[in-house]
Amino acid sequence: MINNFDASPNYKPLYEQIKVLITQSLIQGEWRPGDAIPSEFDLASRFKVSQGTVRKAIDALANERILIRKQGKGTFVATHEEEKIQLRFLRLTAEDGRKEHLKNTLLSFTRAKADKEISNCLDLKVGTAIYEIKRLLTFSNRPLIYDHIVVPASPFKGLNGQKIIEKQGSLYSLYETQYGIRMIRAEERLKAVSADAKIARALNIKDKEPLLSIERVSFTYGDKPMEWRLGLCITDNHHYRNELE
Amino acid sequence: MINNFDASPNYKPLYEQIKVLITQSLIQGEWRPGDAIPSEFDLASRFKVSQGTVRKAIDALANERILIRKQGKGTFVATHEEEKIQLRFLRLTAEDGRKEHLKNTLLSFTRAKADKEISNCLDLKVGTAIYEIKRLLTFSNRPLIYDHIVVPASPFKGLNGQKIIEKQGSLYSLYETQYGIRMIRAEERLKAVSADAKIARALNIKDKEPLLSIERVSFTYGDKPMEWRLGLCITDNHHYRNELE
DNA sequence: GAGTGGTCTAGACCACCAA
DNA sequence: TGGTGGTCTAGACCACTCA
Numbered sequence A, B: 001m002i003n004n005f006d007a008s009p010n011y012k013p014l015y016e017q018i019k020v021l022i023t024q025s026l027i028q029g030e031w032r033p034g035d036a037i038p039s040e041f042d043l044a045s046r047f048k049v050s051q052g053t054v055r056k057a058i059d060a061l062a063n064e065r066i067l068i069r070k071q072g073k074g075t076f077v078a079t080h081e082e083e084k085i086q087l088r089f090l091r092l093t094a095e096d097g098r099k100e101h102l103k104n105t106l107l108s109f110t111r112a113k114a115d116k117e118i119s120n121c122l123d124l125k126v127g128t129a130i131y132e133i134k135r136l137l138t139f140s141n142r143p144l145i146y147d148h149i150v151v152p153a154s155p156f157k158g159l160n161g162q163k164i165i166e167k168q169g170s171l172y173s174l175y176e177t178q179y180g181i182r183m184i185r186a187e188e189r190l191k192a193v194s195a196d197a198k199i200a201r202a203l204n205i206k207d208k209e210p211l212l213s214i215e216r217v218s219f220t221y222g223d224k225p226m227e228w229r230l231g232l233c234i235t236d237n238h239h240y241r242n243e244l245e
Numbered sequence C: 001g002a003g004t005g006g007t008c009t010a011g012a013c014c015a016c017c018a019a
Numbered sequence D: 001t002g003g004t005g006g007t008c009t010a011g012a013c014c015a016c017t018c019a
Helices: A014-027 A040-047 A051-063 A116-122 A161-166 A171-179 A197-203 B014-027 B040-047 B051-063 B116-122 B161-166 B171-179 B197-203
Strands: A067-070 A074-077 A092-094 A102-113 A129-139 A142-152 A183-194 A210-220 A224-233 A238-244 B067-070 B074-077 B092-094 B102-113 B129-139 B142-152 B183-194 B210-220 B224-233 B238-244
Touching: A014 A040, A014 A051, A040 A051, A051 A067, A102 A161, A116 A142, A116 A224, A142 A197, A161 A171, A183 A224, A183 B183, A210 B210, B014 B040, B014 B051, B040 B051, B051 B067, B102 B161, B116 B142, B116 B224, B142 B197, B161 B171, B183 B224
Parallel strands: none
Antiparallel strands: A067 A074, A092 A238, A102 A129, A129 A142, A142 A224, A183 A210, A183 B210, A183 B238, A210 A224, A210 B183, A238 B183, B067 B074, B092 B238, B102 B129, B129 B142, B142 B224, B183 B210, B210 B224
């Protein structure tokens, strides 16, 4: 670790370098989701910097919700599991704000090859093996979301419909517990669309009813895209909440 | 400024207290949008704390994009004006990502009294005077958004249709330059809806076409709600982009 | 009580900017 | 050259957790 202030034209602050080193350990699986990472002083001596510098690197990662600090206990690799709101990325809320019972129904699970569009989204070569999942999400016994999900096959080797059915929770927690893959952020594109006949039947609504279309690409450590999904949502009695800053 | 560690049950870190003091100066208009605030050392001696503590308070405010740091120059009160992307809160993007020429057309400007719903959203008493604005936003000569905007009248005394027409840019920059009121964050609720006859005519589309409905409440310093708006957007060739973290 | 993260200070030096 | 923000260090002490 060299503090090369003006030596190099692409100078990076020490704490940024530490941040990269910690991220690399996460990518390599040295610490898995839910694990405690070494204390700030341990990391400081390992990287030969002061505790304050390690602290600033961890601050940044904690801000991005990649790490979770717990006073008196330690710093932990974030998981979807432990989040109170089970579904971090699910922004759909009932108009009256009440809690709802969530259920998901698997419609299909297939293995396929990436076409041009998918390979572009997930940064794969055309023809790479992928898994495709279609499912229905039910809120308080009413189907509200039709999901179409695509992931590359190789990092999720052995994934199958049975596993998805058994694990009744979020797919993201399945990714973490079974494959050590955590999604750290996602990009979404929202549109209003009309339900086509097939979707309308699945969601038990009329043809042409307006649906909120949510296309999402999720990224894991190192900003690698790992999942594409398209959700079609009934929003007559629900809304997608968002906060702008 | 007292470092009352265990003295008080509702202990707040010093830097949080400093943050509140700075925010109060912003609310009271001591520094207006675009102004430089005093240097970290000046604030430190004013508040009788170390420069590092002031720094941490400013860090937090800079993260919330309330202040903007400029190395070598100073720290400034953020403005909508200086943001490259003129319309910070406008998330609508063309499918192909190209830049578009924006224009807005005022449909109506009226003075009215807050009903129950509005007074609830804006934290006003029922019957408080408000201004209502209806306008059309045009992207590259095609009308894409029908906006209905409500603000309380008293903080925006003297606002009228003429001013809105003259200032062809974002309403938010008008609020800042004319009234010193800056919106620091907003909450949105998105839904897919069907165009009713009136809206369809205004947007030059067929009845019942799906529209993206965006209901937004914007907040100024001290988290005070100051504007309600409902936007109805055509999304056949555009999408609302969002990032989840 | 030992160990962890959280706050606060003081001081050194670097990078950027303007006059 | 002087002033500003940006980085880094070292050390003190507080708050929380657990054995």
